[in-house]
Amino acid sequence: MARLKDKVAIITGAAQGIGAEYAREMAKEGAKIVIADIDNGEKLENEIIKNGGNAINIATDVSREDSVENTVRLTVKEYGRLDILVNNAAIFGTLKPKPFLDITVEEWDQLMAVNVRGAFICIKSVIPFMQKQKYGKIINIASGTLFKGSPMLLHYVTSKGAVMTMTRCVSREVGDDNICINTLAPGYVMSENVIGSESFDESFADFITQTRALKRRQLPNDLVGAMIFLASSDSDFMTGQCVVVDGGSVNH
Ligand SMILES: NC(=O)c1ccc[n+]([C@@H]2O[C@H](COP(=O)([O-])OP(=O)(O)OC[C@H]3O[C@@H](n4cnc5c(N)ncnc54)[C@H](O)[C@@H]3O)[C@@H](O)[C@H]2O)c1
Numbered sequence: 559m560a561r562l563k564d565k566v567a568i569i570t571g572a573a574q575g576i577g578a579e580y581a582r583e584m585a586k587e588g589a590k591i592v593i594a595d596i597d598n599g600e601k602l603e604n605e606i607i608k609n610g611g612n613a614i615n616i617a618t619d620v621s622r623e624d625s626v627e628n629t630v631r632l633t634v635k636e637y638g639r640l641d642i643l644v645n646n647a648a649i650f651g652t653l654k655p656k657p658f659l660d661i662t663v664e665e666w667d668q669l670m671a672v673n674v675r676g677a678f679i680c681i682k683s684v685i686p687f688m689q690k691q692k693y694g695k696i697i698n699i700a701s702g703t704l705f706k707g708s709p710m711l712l713h714y715v716t717s718k719g720a721v722m723t724m725t726r727c728v729s730r731e732v733g734d735d736n737i738c739i740n741t742l743a744p745g746y747v748m749s750e751n752v753i754g755s756e757s758f759d760e761s762f763a764d765f766i767t768q769t770r771a772l773k774r775r776q777l778p779n780d781l782v783g784a785m786i787f788l789a790s791s792d793s794d795f796m797t798g799q800c801v802v803v804d805g806g807s808v809n810h
Pocket residue numbers: 570571572573574575576577594595596597618619620621645646647648649650651652672676699700701702743744745746747748749750751752
């Protein structure tokens with residue numbers, strides 16, 4: 559199937575982890591992928607091209623407006639259009655859980671600059687192109703933690719609450735241009751940085767598994783079906799919503 563045939567998608571934070579899985583699978587559905595990460599996405603770019611897909615890697619810092627605008631400009635120059643934005647980049651996998659009283663103001667600001675300001679800048683930069691086309695799909699990545707109020711990550715969980723609220727507000731302002739924006743909220747996913755982290759704890763992963771209706775660990779690929787649905791015309795009358803994909807841990 560090619561549900562994203564010839565669609566052009568910018569995926570932020572796609573050099574590795576869950577973002578890389580979205581990129582691989584969306585390329586298989588026919589999308590032309592822009593890997594927009596502060597880290598080098600060349601390896602993934604080569605992998606997608608080797609497998610017959612289209613991809614370019616553009617170094618991007620989502621917290622900086624000039625960097626994002628440059629990426630959007632290069633995308634349109636290379637592919638001639640822009641249909642999909644996945645706001646996946648975040649400070650997450652490298653975070654060390656800690657009591658909120660130990661989070662410094664500097665750590666708070668740094669995280670918000672990427673997780674919240676970054677999503678805002680990316681949306682703001684792509685909208686004019688989507689408005690011209692009278693078509694666009696934006697998928698903001700939040701987290702099931704926002705419904706749980708998970709402890710020890712106050713800045714992170716707060717940022718994901720903001721991302722979901724941003725989705726709702728923006729949907730009301732871009733509907734007349736036929737642009738859909740939705741939130742995808744993953745559960746606790748065994749991504750590369752999660753498993754590789756110093757603070758990864760098997761017993762915590764088991765505990766989260768037990769909170770689910772579907773009692774197994776979540777893998778990056780578990781999110782792909784919902785992502786492709788939200789990025790494709792299958793969801794053309796759906797906007798401002800939040801889809802939780804976590805094996806049934808939170809009910810929303
Ligand atoms: N893994 C999970 O359990 C889980 C659960 C819920 C939500 N999420 C969300 O899913 C997304 C991906 O998760 P992951 O586990 O792959 O996270 P990760 O931390 O491994 O990956 C984040 C990616 O964002 C990139 N990035 C960081 N700062 C950036 C910046 N300023 N500009 C551009 N790119 C930047 C990183 O280089 C990295 O490739 C994140 O938004 C995360 O919050 C993850």
